[in-house]
Amino acid sequence: MQDYQDMVYTTALRLVGNEADAEDIAQETFLRAYAHFDELQHSPTAGGWLKTVARNLSLNHLTRYRTRWQFFSESTQDGHEEHDLTERISAPDPDDQAADLADKRTIIEDAIRALPPAQRAALVLYHFEDMSYEEIAANLKVSLGKVKTDIHRARELLRRKLGQRLAAGGF
Amino acid sequence: MNRITNNSDHERWVEALDRELKSLPDLRAPPTLAPRVLAAIAARSSCPWYRQSWSAWPVGVRILATVVVLLTAAASVLGWASLVRTPDLFGAAEEVVSDVFYLAGAIVNLVGLVLTAVATSLSRACGPFLIGLAAVLIAMYLCCLGCGTLLYRLARIPTTKGVTR
Secondary structure (H helix, E strand, O other), X not given: OOOOHHHHHHHHHHHHOOHHHHHHHHHHHHHHHHHOHHHHOOOOOHHHHHXXXXXXXXXXXXXXXXXXXXXXXXXXXXXXXXXXXXXXXXXXOOXXXXXXXXXXXXXXXXXXXXXXXXXXXXXXXXXXXXXXXXXXXXXXXXXXXXXXXXXXXXXXXXXXXXXXXXXXXXX | OXXXXXXXXXXXXXXXHHHHXXXXXXXXXXXOHHHHHHHHHHHHHOOOHHHOOHHHOOHHHHHHHHHHHHHHHHHHHHXXXXXXXXXXXXXXXXXXXXXXXXXXXXXXXXXXXXXXXXHHHHHHHHHHHHHHHHHHHHHHHHHHHHHXXXXXXXXXXXXXXXXXX
């Protein structure tokens, strides 16, 4: 468990964007692994098995709460999301100097977490999980067009927000 | 020409982003995760077998339960078949069922009549009052919904460090 807990937790956190939910999903993943302990104990694919379970549980979580996001978040998203994201990532910060010195990776992780749920899920599945547009559409139970739009928007948001902050880091 | 430049610029950005994202290391799991998992496993292990899922039952009990279920199903099928083959038994059962339906229908009719009478007399006596009451209730409901949405949005406003409150 020690070897895989970071990977499982990271997979869940990048998809659901919430630390408490990610911890719950990681716990459930390990409980399922415990139920299959005999098969997984010496299996070379145990890591892949855990990652797949964590991803599927995260996707179930996302699709279960989709109606709630759409009602509370996406209705106001187009007008405000860019503004919110700008504030979250590049608003003047009292600790601005410290933030400038902060790890580039932390900034990227924060930027991903600040994306709207639908855009974040599609982007993470594409770039981290190496899934095709079609697979993402099937997993998230949305149309292919929506997947492409969400990924495009997510990249544009990241480009606008990370471009300036990470210019020195090679972007 | 400009469009071509934009496209290649976008492609370069996508490649750079992909490279950057793939190079990100895993985040550290919270130190509470392992103790939580171990506690959950201990709780499940201490749970008696009959409160766990079918797959966790002892083999002997699983076989016995399967036999009992099959015998029950067979007895039900055979019992129904014998009921159908015996005209007297079937007729008696049919009579009981029709009596039950007749009684239920009579009760439903009676309740419907009472409700209709109450609604008619109320609407004659205080129609505008009822309409006003309904309007107030709907307005209160919408107000609650609006307040709930507002509070939800406020609760999710991020702090300057990108962490929701």
